[in-house]
Amino acid sequence: MDEIIELLAGPEQTSLEAKAAHQELAQRTPAIMDTQRLVALVVAAVSATSTAMAAGVQIVTAAVRIAKLIQRIAILRKPKG
Numbered sequence: 546m547d548e549i550i551e552l553l554a555g556p557e558q559t560s561l562e563a564k565a566a567h568q569e570l571a572q573r574t575p576a577i578m579d580t581q582r583l584v585a586l587v588v589a590a591v592s593a594t595s596t597a598m599a600a601g602v603q604i605v606t607a608a609v610r611i612a613k614l615i616q617r618i619a620i621l622r623k624p625k626g
Contacts, residue, residue, distance in 0.1 A: 550574045583618055590614040 554571035558564045594607045 546575075586614060586618060 550571050553574050554567050558567050590611060594610055597610070598604065598607050
């Protein structure tokens with residue numbers, strides 16, 4: 546994963562300012578990727594919940610599904626380490 550992040554941050558730089566910008570971008574990239582993953586999870590949950598409700602699933606059951614999703618998101622958002 547580190548190699549992919551380095552590639553996304555761009556080519557190796559020579560000036561101090563460019564090196565600092567490269568390093569900052571490389572440090573911020575994992576958080577951006579996590580956020581994109583969370584958005585995809587939320588969209589999938591809303592879609593699945595809407596489909597379930599259209600099929601006659603009770604609102605309480607749909608709410609439980611959303612609560613489980615929020616719990617998974619909270620686990621993903623916890624700082625590593």
